[in-house]
Amino acid sequence: MASALRVVPATPESLAPLPSWFPTPEALAQWGGSGLSFPLDARQIEAMLAETRTVPPLRLAFVGLVEGETAAHAQVVLDWTDGIARLARFAVAPTYRGQGLARPFLADVFARLDAVGDFPRLELNVYTFNTSAIALYESLGFVREGVRRSSVKVGSARWDAAIYAIIRER
Numbered sequence: 289m290a291s292a293l294r295v296v297p298a299t300p301e302s303l304a305p306l307p308s309w310f311p312t313p314e315a316l317a318q319w320g321g322s323g324l325s326f327p328l329d330a331r332q333i334e335a336m337l338a339e340t341r342t343v344p345p346l347r348l349a350f351v352g353l354v355e356g357e358t359a360a361h362a363q364v365v366l367d368w369t370d371g372i373a374r375l376a377r378f379a380v381a382p383t384y385r386g387q388g389l390a391r392p393f394l395a396d397v398f399a400r401l402d403a404v405g406d407f408p409r410l411e412l413n414v415y416t417f418n419t420s421a422i423a424l425y426e427s428l429g430f431v432r433e434g435v436r437r438s439s440v441k442v443g444s445a446r447w448d449a450a451i452y453a454i455i456r457e458r
């Protein structure tokens with residue numbers, strides 16, 4: 289599977305399948321936070337991509353293609369002032385999950401981040417119930433720095449968000 293993976297910048301066309309990956313408001317919020325409205329649509333996708341076209345870019349966005357099909361997606365939000373990159377909106381397509389795609393995809397995304405600039409701090413937020421994502425991030429060396437308790441409202445629920453980061457040597 290991993291050998292067939294090709295990572296390229298995201299386009300409106302390659303992100304067109306994304307709404308189908310998140311069939312409920314909870315699934316959408318788990319991936320993209322509470323700032324998105326359900327269902328995900330082309331207008332919200334375009335707003336994300338617009339931030340990849342600023343100079344310098346505020347955001348990077350990539351897709352992982354397997355035989356031309358969009359199998360993974362991730363964004364990296366860039367803080368150029370302090371050299372902080374935040375992995376965001378990372379997902380593997382439901383039909384490709386559990387096949388070992390996440391690690392090679394993220395490795396390529398982080399290599400592309402390094403090609404764009406110097407970001408010694410790489411961070412991310414993940415909901416504390418998201419045990420599969422947390423297992424992945426911890427295995428990659430991300431360190432839990434704290435939990436923002438009850439920080440996100442999804443429907444009538446409130447979710448705890450854990451903050452993770454790696455301080456990277458270059």
Ligand SMILES: CC(C)(COP(=O)(O)OP(=O)(O)OC[C@H]1O[C@@H](n2cnc3c(N)ncnc32)[C@H](O)[C@@H]1OP(=O)(O)O)[C@@H](O)C(=O)NCCC(=O)NCCS
Pocket residue numbers: 318319377378379380381384385386387388389390391413414415418419420421423424425427
């Ligand atoms: C998190 C997610 C990206 C993992 O993708 P995946 O394709 O299932 O992951 P992989 O098969 O490549 O496995 C990579 C690692 O993830 C972890 N993992 C994946 N599925 C897991 C599960 N069911 N239970 C525990 N850990 C799991 C493991 O650490 C695994 O490594 P290992 O196989 O060496 O143990 C995927 O579940 C997803 O897209 N979830 C919905 C969106 C989301 O929550 N994104 C994260 C937002 S912070």
